[in-house]
Amino acid sequence: MIIVNGDSFVSEYHLPTDLRWTTQIGADVNLAVGGGSNDRMFSTTIEFLTNNKVDTLMMGWTRWERSFLNKSNGSRYKICGNIATDEMFDDTANEPKIAEFYLKKIFNDFTQLKNTLVQMIHIQEYCKMKKIKLINFATVFDINDLNNNELQKIASTAYMSRKDQDMEIMGTKYNYEILKSYITRLDPNTWVDKQVFSSMKPLREGFPQIDGHVGIEGTKRWVEILQNHINIIQ
Numbered sequence: 001m002i003i004v005n006g007d008s009f010v011s012e013y014h015l016p017t018d019l020r021w022t023t024q025i026g027a028d029v030n031l032a033v034g035g036g037s038n039d040r041m042f043s044t045t046i047e048f049l050t051n052n053k054v055d056t057l058m059m060g061w062t063r064w065e066r067s068f069l070n071k072s073n074g075s076r077y078k079i080c081g082n083i084a085t086d087e088m089f090d091d092t093a094n095e096p097k098i099a100e101f102y103l104k105k106i107f108n109d110f111t112q113l114k115n116t117l118v119q120m121i122h123i124q125e126y127c128k129m130k131k132i133k134l135i136n137f138a139t140v141f142d143i144n145d146l147n148n149n150e151l152q153k154i155a156s157t158a159y160m161s162r163k164d165q166d167m168e169i170m171g172t173k174y175n176y177e178i179l180k181s182y183i184t185r186l187d188p189n190t191w192v193d194k195q196v197f198s199s200m201k202p203l204r205e206g207f208p209q210i211d212g213h214v215g216i217e218g219t220k221r222w223v224e225i226l227q228n229h230i231n232i233i234q
Helices: 038-053 096-106 107-130 148-155 165-184 201-206 216-233
Strands: 002-007 058-062 067-070 075-080 083-085 133-138
Touching: 002 038, 038 058, 038 067, 058 107, 067 096, 075 148, 083 096, 107 133, 107 148, 107 165, 133 216, 148 165, 148 216, 201 216
Parallel strands: 002 058, 058 133
Antiparallel strands: 067 075, 075 083
C-alpha cells in the first residue's frame, strides 16, 4: 500500500485525477489537504500507520509556519498565513480572527521549525522500525530557506533570556545548534534524490503553473523524478 500526505501540492485538486502525480505513481490513499500543515500531516500519518499496514509512505513537507487547531465540532482549522478554514468544509469559509489569534498568541517560528524536524525524525525512525519505504520531499520550501543565516534568524525567536545582548547571543547560538543537530539526524536516503530538503519548487518555477501550483508538464517531470528515485532505492 502506498500512502501520500502533504499540502495542496500533494492533494493536487487543481488537476484532473488521472493527471495527478499521486495517481500516476499508484498511491492508494491520499491524506493531503490544501493548506495543510506539517503538524496536521504528522498527526494524520501516525494515526493511519497505527491502523493500517503500509509499504511505502511519501511525505510532502510544507512550510513550518502553518498549523492546525482542533475544533469543538470534531473537525480542524487549517491555519495558513492569515487564513483559518475548516478542514471538512469549503475553504471560502475563512475565520480570520482564529488565524490572528494563532499568529499573535500561539505561533513561534523556532518552536514550529523544531517541531517539524522532530516530526521528520520520528517518521524516519518509525518507518525504519516497521520496514516502511519512506520518501520525503519539500513542497514549497527548499534548502536555501534553511541555510545558516535563516536558521540563525529562526533561532533568535526562541524563548530565552534577553536580559542583555550577551545572553541573547548565547541563547540564539544554543537554539541554532538544536536546529542544526536535528537536521544532521535526517537520513538523506529517505529524501528524493538523496538530498535532504529536496523540493518541488523548481517544478513550479521552471514549468507553467496552474493556480500557483505545478502544472501538467511539471507534474510529468515530478513523476519521472519519483520513479527514478524509487528505482535507485529499490
